[in-house]
Amino acid sequence: MGIGDIWNLIAMQPMVNTLIVLTHALFNNFGLAIIFVTIVVNAAMFPLTMKQVRASKAMQALQPKLAEIQKKYAKDKQRLAQEQMKMYKESGVSPAGCILPLLVQMPVWIALYQSIMRLLAVIPENLLGLSDYLYSWPIVFSTLPLENHFLWLNLATGDMLLAILVGGTMWVQQKMIMAPGADPKQQQQANMMLWLMPMMFAFLTLSFPSGLALFWVTSNVIRIGIQYSVTGWGGLVKSAPKKETDKDKKYKERIAEVEKAPEGADIVAPSVTQEEGLSHEESGSERQDRGGGYQKSIRATRRKPRRGGSHRRKGR
């Protein structure tokens, strides 16, 4: 059994047959089945997605510090890398934390994409190939071929309005994640990505069947909801500059203290996860005003000496 057969057995066949059965259950409407499966898949992936969103947020919180380090060690690349790694280590943030959950989710997205492409079967070749993926349930065979029409869409062809929706929802999602960058160069890059990704996906939407775009739009809307629950509207809403509170002053003082402390001293910045938990409890409805930027309530804590000397995050 090759890797292709294993992939078909564990991913493609369940996905294809689930979509067919759902289409049958949802009034023979393939569009509704795609939306339903997208919701279920996103629900199953929720813990991973939350981890990814939180990791992204934590990375954003570190951006000002990272910018400082970049400025400080601009001429010494090796030292810069060392300092960056040190900061990630001290704050309990792993850059892989942003990517890893995404990688884990990708096989599911690929299976969904392939299933949609096969099930639309607008050409005989794909319909013929579909027979290899079907379970021997009577309902599966009697439901095929699936109806391609959903709302105004022909799910088998590209659609301009849907492309705009894909691009628009992706832009909103990206904008929510965007942090107010301290480094103009980074800000410029982020701005470029903000427009480049949605435009690229909108272009792809025009080239791919609308069924796939329907999956993208639904996913984007779900991700916007999840993002909102963690960061609020984030970079989407321009927050007014706040007056410096006592808390902010204390924060700055602590930061300065950390920076002044000699290397190897016993003062470290807290893990972002700890800080996040704190800010959630404290913030409540204020979340929306933060503009998706880094937290301002960071507090230094005194590290308790541990056996072996390695830093461990609370709750692990």
Added chain:
Amino acid sequence: MNVRNNMALKVCLALILLLVGLTFFGCAGIRSSPEGGSGGVVADGVLFLCPTLKQAGGFGCTSPQLEGKLVAVDTSNGNRLWEVSLEASGPSGGGYGCAPSTTPVAIYGNPAVAGDLVYIAAYNGRIYAISASTRLSQDKYVNEANPQPVIGGPAVVGDRLYLGSADGNVYALNGASLEEEWEFKTGGKVWSTPAIEDDTLYIGSFDKKLYALDASDGTKKWDFETEGAIISTPLVYDNIVYFGSFDRHLYAVDTGGSLKWKFMADSWFWAKPVVYDDIIYAPCLDGKAYLFNAESGDKTNEFDLGSPISSSPVLAGSSVVIASEEGKVYAIDTGSNQLRLLSELGEAVRAPLCTSEGVVYVYTGSQNLYALDAESGATLWSITIK
């Protein structure tokens, strides 16, 4: 800590490699553009065939070949006599993004020959009539107002041409002018090629029904409903219509519209069955060729060919010749009911087989046309047609 970092890096790399692998494996076999590829038809020592269109590119944007063609081959030596290009022109195949701006002239149904004219129905919704002597062609949309793909081939009886379209209609066209004479609306797309017997046209539809229409005016005589869509071409023999449905059954319905018998397999009966001496030879996508008594439906034998069979078999001499998708060509002796391997081409076979004077013609997915001796299986000649 370095060890942990290395481990994390290795896990990340392994995941990326896994994903790349899955993407490549998973995308294999998914086509975004029609390729077509008809079986051949032989008339007066000339074989007419429409080759498959190949698409370049991979994930996302592909560059499909748009232009179709009709190729005429001398059956005696495999020489290409002539070819006529069928240029793609509207309707749009999407046109947005990197989708092709016009629909490719992919041809799935076998050409039909009537006198000097060769008729071809194409995926772009057009019907072509090409003169074999002058190579002049005329064409028109089957449905000018709403061009939809035509998957099945045309059937010619007298001076009329019959075909079904994905717009859900069955059409009768004038063989000379290609003007519409009548149309009949079904409840779903029509991919099936019609079969005509005793002035009655039989054709299946995505609406799960087999229709019997009066070939003279298109009025419905009866319909027979199954549990699945019907895209296979019916076979009419001794007042019984045999056809496969997506509910995995092979049906036998008498010409009055009543069920005679049905048989359920593990997959679809995609190909058109053949009949000889009251035995129905029905190949199936489950990889088996089933033999039934035509009248009673009793299964008299079955042969496992080990790979799905989507290509329609032919009766050549005293053998029924069947090709499996993996490229093995078999012969079932109609006298002894023994199966033997005729030839192993090693190339995918999906197009219907065609035969003339003891020679079987097989057009493969690798765009090669083979002429095989139906008795010995020897390759008489082969050419590449693309």
